[in-house]
Amino acid sequence: MTRRLARLAFGVVVAVAAGLPAAPANAAWEPTRPVEFIVPAGTGGGADQMARTIQGIVTKYNLMKQPLVVVNKSGGAGGEGFLDVKAASNNPHKIIITLSNLFTTPLATGIPFNWKDLTPVAMLALDEFVLWVNADKPYKTAQDYVEAVKAAPPGSIKMGGTGSKQEDQIITVALEKAAGIKLTYIPYKGGGEVAVQLVGNHIDSTVNNPIEAVAQWRGGKLRPLCVFDAAPMDYAEPVADGKAWKDVPTCKSQGLEIEYVMLRGIFMGPKAKPDQVAYYVDLFRKVRDTPEWKDFMKSGAFNTSFMTGDKFAKWVSNEEKRHETLMKEAGFLAQGN
Secondary structure (H helix, E strand, O other): OOHHHHHHHHHHHHHHHOOOOOOOOOOOOOOOOOEEEEEOOOOOOHHHHHHHHHHHHHHHOOOOOOOEEEEEOOOOOOHHHHHHHHOOOOOOOEEEEEOOHHHHHHHHHOOOOOHHHOEEEEEEEEEOOEEEEEOOOOOOOHHHHHHHHHHOOOOOOEEEEEOOOOHHHHHHHHHHHHHOOOOEEEEEOOHHHHHHHHHOOOOOEEOOOHHHHHHHHHOOOEEEEEEOOOOOOOOOOEEEOOEEHHHOOEOHHHOOOOOOOEEEEEEEOOOOOHHHHHHHHHHHHHHHOOHHHHHHHHHOOOEOOOEEHHHHHHHHHHHHHHHHHHHHHHOOOOOOO
């Protein structure tokens, strides 16, 4: 035996004697410490509910060896969360769930952040927006609501929403323009708080996501008037009063030429390696295969589109351009944008 072979043999014997398993030459990457799951929004909202649902599924089915820890960083319309992940270069133990504030926050505030600062992982779903009113109000359709706003003193009807110059306010401005009405927009920290304010009649309407108001609809407290999408939601199971999500008409069919859906996607920090991205893509594929995820999609009436790789990056790039146009029309762009 040559000296080199003898040294290799000795090394193997020592490793076995020490109880150390020989690592595969090309072992797939996986987390070696807890993973921070950043939510750039407040608790109770759609992004927070989705993140915590994912956390529960991962824990229940033992899909990760390390804990997945949800952390809300809603400051600066989510800018706090985005800047935190942007600074996590080469750190695969931090991921973020995004909503449309991925685009709206940097455009509205001018913070030094762009989605290209992050590494796209996957589109988990697209979220809908619904025009909601308190169930005690007399209007049953979007037309009834518009007529009530027109009959009231300008600005006396309050629209509640999550954040300023974000998705909810963008839709509110589009609604004002489409219907020729004037609303007073009141921002809150999250969709959960918005729904509570509408139930209490502190505001008159919202454009909450389905998941943010479905409990109040089931409880007979809120009423959906229309959905801001090109087609009705594809869920036929009754939710409340014998009505299903598919029974909620589109706002376009109610004479309001507005379409808007929102990204629910996952990103990592800069310079994430392909095998690290692949780990999370595989993880979220497993999450999507569980009955709990499918139930969550149904309860929140989500569009279940899924994208990864270049296709996802191209979709995000197109959405950034669309949001820039919408925010410019609304007068929401920060100076310099």
